[in-house]
Amino acid sequence: MKTLKGALIILAIVLMCFVIWTAVDFFFFYDSDTTTAKEENSSGITAPKPAPELAFREVDSIRRTAAHDTLVVTGSGETGYSFLIFFNATERGKLFIRVFDLNENKELSANRFGETNGVSTGEPDSCMKLFTLKSNIREGVPGKYFPARFELWFKPFQSGKAVKVNEVEYLVDGMGR
Numbered sequence: 001m002k003t004l005k006g007a008l009i010i011l012a013i014v015l016m017c018f019v020i021w022t023a024v025d026f027f028f029f030y031d032s033d034t035t036t037a038k039e040e041n042s043s044g045i046t047a048p049k050p051a052p053e054l055a056f057r058e059v060d061s062i063r064r065t066a067a068h069d070t071l072v073v074t075g076s077g078e079t080g081y082s083f084l085i086f087f088n089a090t091e092r093g094k095l096f097i098r099v100f101d102l103n104e105n106k107e108l109s110a111n112r113f114g115e116t117n118g119v120s121t122g123e124p125d126s127c128m129k130l131f132t133l134k135s136n137i138r139e140g141v142p143g144k145y146f147p148a149r150f151e152l153w154f155k156p157f158q159s160g161k162a163v164k165v166n167e168v169e170y171l172v173d174g175m176g177r
Helices: 001-029 054-067
Strands: 039-040 044-048 068-078 080-087 095-101 106-108 130-137 145-155 163-172
Touching: 068 145, 068 163, 080 095, 080 145, 095 130
Parallel strands: none
Antiparallel strands: 039 044, 044 163, 068 080, 080 130, 095 106, 095 145, 145 163
């Protein structure tokens, strides 16, 4: 009887902790501004904010409907940005991202992006593959959004000449320093 009573007390404590944790998470960390809806910042440039994250179902849906060389950005300045790259490599090479502030056309966090932080495509084949990268934007302040252009580049190992294959614009925030 004492064992059952002790187990019920522990279960009640765990349940209370879960309810409190869920409430705190919702009221203090839920950001209703973090949407993919288009918004306008102070510069007048309109672009979507990256989705906080994508579920497997959403990634699979994008994969099935993606055009050739698709770039999807998720995340935020505080947690870092993830890059989902759907790419059909016709030759071996490296994919990498470059980021620019649209207000000043200035490259952002060049040491965190670019060729040195890319991903190898491996052997070419006829299928579109998913590649992922993750990084932070140092410039900016968490919660203060500004327009940025994310460029997807491919550098074939054979020729060594990098080619821009796609670009997308998002409203992003930095991680601060």
